Amino acid sequence: MGKEHLKFVIVGHVDHGKSTLIGRLFFDTGCLPKEKIEEVKKICDSLGKELEFAYVMDHLEEERDQGITIDTAQTFFSTKKRDYVIIDAPGHREFTKNMITGASQAEAAILIVDAEEGVQEQTKRHAYILKMLGLDQVIVVINKMDLVNYDESRFKEVSKDIKEFLNKIGANEPTYIIPISAKEGDNVAKKSENMKWFEGMTILEALDTFKSKMDRSNLALRMPVQDVYKIDDKRIIVGRVEAGTISEGDKVLILPTEENAVIASVEEFLNPDKKKAVCGESTGIVTKEKAFIDRGMVLSDKEDKPIVTSTVKANLFWMSKDPLRKGETVTLKCATEEASCDIEKIEKRIDSSTFEVLEKDASELRNMEVGEVILKTNKEIIVDDFNKTPELGRFVIEKGLDTAGGGIIIMGEEK
Amino acid sequence: MDHLDELESKSIYIIREAYKQFKNIAVLWSIGKDSTTLMWLVRKAFYGKVPFPALHIDTSFKFKEIYEFRDKWAKEWGFNLVIGRNEEALKRGVNCKTSGALQCCGQLKTEALKQAIAKHGFKALLLGIRRDEHGIRAKERVFSPRNKEFQWNYKDQPPELWDQYKNKQEGEQHIRVHPMLHWTELDIWRYIKRENIPVVSLYFAKNGKRYRSIGCEPCCHPIDSNADDIDKIIEELKTTKVAERSGRSQDKEAAYMMQKLRSLGYM
Numbered sequence: 001m002g003k004e005h006l007k008f009v010i011v012g013h014v015d016h017g018k019s020t021l022i023g024r025l026f027f028d029t030g031c032l033p034k035e036k037i038e039e040v041k042k043i044c045d046s047l048g049k050e051l052e053f054a055y056v057m058d059h060l061e062e063e064r065d066q067g068i069t070i071d072t073a074q075t076f077f078s079t080k081k082r083d084y085v086i087i088d089a090p091g092h093r094e095f096t097k098n099m100i101t102g103a104s105q106a107e108a109a110i111l112i113v114d115a116e117e118g119v120q121e122q123t124k125r126h127a128y129i130l131k132m133l134g135l136d137q138v139i140v141v142i143n144k145m146d147l148v149n150y151d152e153s154r155f156k157e158v159s160k161d162i163k164e165f166l167n168k169i170g171a172n173e174p175t176y177i178i179p180i181s182a183k184e185g186d187n188v189a190k191k192s193e194n195m196k197w198f199e200g201m202t203i204l205e206a207l208d209t210f211k212s213k214m215d216r217s218n219l220a221l222r223m224p225v226q227d228v229y230k231i232d233d234k235r236i237i238v239g240r241v242e243a244g245t246i247s248e249g250d251k252v253l254i255l256p257t258e259e260n261a262v263i264a265s266v267e268e269f270l271n272p273d274k275k276k277a278v279c280g281e282s283t284g285i286v287t288k289e290k291a292f293i294d295r296g297m298v299l300s301d302k303e304d305k306p307i308v309t310s311t312v313k314a315n316l317f318w319m320s321k322d323p324l325r326k327g328e329t330v331t332l333k334c335a336t337e338e339a340s341c342d343i344e345k346i347e348k349r350i351d352s353s354t355f356e357v358l359e360k361d362a363s364e365l366r367n368m369e370v371g372e373v374i375l376k377t378n379k380e381i382i383v384d385d386f387n388k389t390p391e392l393g394r395f396v397i398e399k400g401l402d403t404a405g406g407g408i409i410i411m412g413e414e415k
Numbered sequence: 416m417d418h419l420d421e422l423e424s425k426s427i428y429i430i431r432e433a434y435k436q437f438k439n440i441a442v443l444w445s446i447g448k449d450s451t452t453l454m455w456l457v458r459k460a461f462y463g464k465v466p467f468p469a470l471h472i473d474t475s476f477k478f479k480e481i482y483e484f485r486d487k488w489a490k491e492w493g494f495n496l497v498i499g500r501n502e503e504a505l506k507r508g509v510n511c512k513t514s515g516a517l518q519c520c521g522q523l524k525t526e527a528l529k530q531a532i533a534k535h536g537f538k539a540l541l542l543g544i545r546r547d548e549h550g551i552r553a554k555e556r557v558f559s560p561r562n563k564e565f566q567w568n569y570k571d572q573p574p575e576l577w578d579q580y581k582n583k584q585e586g587e588q589h590i591r592v593h594p595m596l597h598w599t600e601l602d603i604w605r606y607i608k609r610e611n612i613p614v615v616s617l618y619f620a621k622n623g624k625r626y627r628s629i630g631c632e633p634c635c636h637p638i639d640s641n642a643d644d645i646d647k648i649i650e651e652l653k654t655t656k657v658a659e660r661s662g663r664s665q666d667k668e669a670a671y672m673m674q675k676l677r678s679l680g681y682m
Contacts, residue, residue: 074597226435280420
């Protein structure tokens with residue numbers, strides 16, 4: 001117990017070796033059950049193939065037949081320092097929505113690039129998505145070094161290309177760039193004998209330096225209301241503390257109504273001594289005064305408050321074949337708030353792979369494009385700086401029955 | 416918050432979302448350690464006053480210990496227990512020995528569940544499955560739609576970003592909600608120990624054997640083990656290289672058996 005946990009996603013262009021790297025990480029850390037190795041061996045035999053590490057993650061019949069990852073998957077492995085959750089994300093353009101699903105859950109990322117093929121379309125798109133999601137703990141690995149004779153100059157070339165692209169999209173330099181061979185195991189868990197010229201860390205060493213999710217308990221309170229329960233005589237307001245803490249006796253502000261409230265009690269089942277809930281906790285509180293509180297409202301610090309607005313500017317990644325059209329009405333979901341919203345303006349339409357502005361003041365945003373958009377909600381919503389309270393700085397757009405876009409709010413320019 | 420607090424908090428958040436969004440829901444209780452832990456989390460989420468039923472899909476082939484445990488704790492915890500059985504198939508004599516596992520699981524579990532959903536009109540079901548159990552389950556979403564034929568369209572799942580879950584459904588679609596996808600088997604046991612959650616006695620070793628995963632008696636096989644308390648089980652799991660569901664026949668009869676079962680609505 002007490003071991004740290006970290007969730008990271010592996011992304012990159014199709015066939016650059018994501019699933020193989022995962023298989024290698026499992027194998028080298030001794031985290032692959034014997035039965036699993038046997039199962040994979042058996043399946044490889046029956047398909048007439050050599051042992052493929054990729055099959056550890058690619059579980060769907062179609063994935064194994066076609067040798068590609070279709071959907072995102074999560075598995076677990078440990079080092080001495082930590083327990084890791086690996087999120088495998090598909091590289092195919094067609095499955096970008098599954099990649100985003102996976103990446104949105106991660107605290108860190110490995111971006112994998114094939115040393116032979118170099119930076120490709122999905123390498124760039126994935127790099128952009130990582131940046132947009134605010135992931136800044138990133139390892140770039142240049143894979144398949146065995147295929148280029150472990151050549152240092154090729155490593156430098158590809159490193160330069162990826163750095164240039166990251167620079168172009170305004171992303172930070174990657175935390176590490178590591179030359180590896182996932183297939184042969186070079187620089188994954190063990191230092192490579194074949195690349196003595198490389199003095200940096202292995203992937204495992206690099207991962208162990210990353211920090212798990214920031215604790216935001218010392219920031220100003222943000223608790224979006226999830227629901228209100230009547231339990232016996234109590235009216236319990238439930239939700240998760242997304243920043244700060246909430247304690248018995250605290251004076252808080254209810255947004256958007258700007259009503260004041262005093263916390264009479266913090267409620268936990270079978271724990272009458274509960275007095276305080278910290279950041280990240282799903283909790284419940286009872287207020288002293290009877291205040292109107294409903295889902296979507298936010299309990300906040302009285303001085304340091306989020307913004308109440310009905311106009312937001314945002315970067316929006318669109319992932320539906322049905323384009324988003326200027327002037328249409330869709331649903332916006334931010335924390336526990338859900339509101340109808342009109343697409344007032346699509347200021348820019350951007351290619352998510354080349355990062356080129358395709359059009360200004362566009363009439364629609366198409367699948368896999370990024371837009372700088374202005375949205376008008378039909379009621380006031382509560383938003384915050386993404387870097388301060390991510391949960392209130394990001395949102396999804398639903399069109400029809402499903403999520404079709406993911407957005408990050410751009411602060412300071414609304415209204 | 417420590418790791419178990421974080422897991423618990425995320426699960427409670429998901430459970431509360433499911434109820435808020437769909438109201439007419441049920442928690443699927445197989446009486447195993449995972450779904451019993453889920454029952455515990457559901458009680459915490461609603462301060463002991465759970466506003467929806469617990470659904471047990473009964474094949475009639477469960478261990479007797481499972482039935483005893485179910486009746487005792489459903490009563491103790493004040494759950495509205497709903498039992499779903501495919502009586503018609505049972506009358507026909509469907510069983511795994513003569514009908515085969517695909518038939519038997521399909522009729523007595525999947526079909527029984529379909530009948531229960533139709534009868535009670537559930538819009539969503541809470542299930543205690545975990546990503547580390549089986550490769551195919553690692554691909555699941557937290558809120559996962561099933562179409563009216565009950566199929567899981569694993570080739571084209573809707574995106575699921577952050578904690579924003581699917582809450583709109585069409586026609587006879589129902590949503591499988593998985594509040595414990597992010598837990599591992601080891602997490603479950605550590606949490607059971609910390610919270611002192613009761614579990615069926617079959618998990619603890621007797622005469623050098625214990626069950627690591629429980630279900631129908633004919634299809635579950637015990638493992639060699641001397642772990643007769645939770646601490647010993649935790650120690651055993653830390654070092655084992657054997658997969659959790661290795662004692663479950665339906666997982667391995669043929670490659671992709673689980674995928675086939677699941678795409679047809681199996682849990």
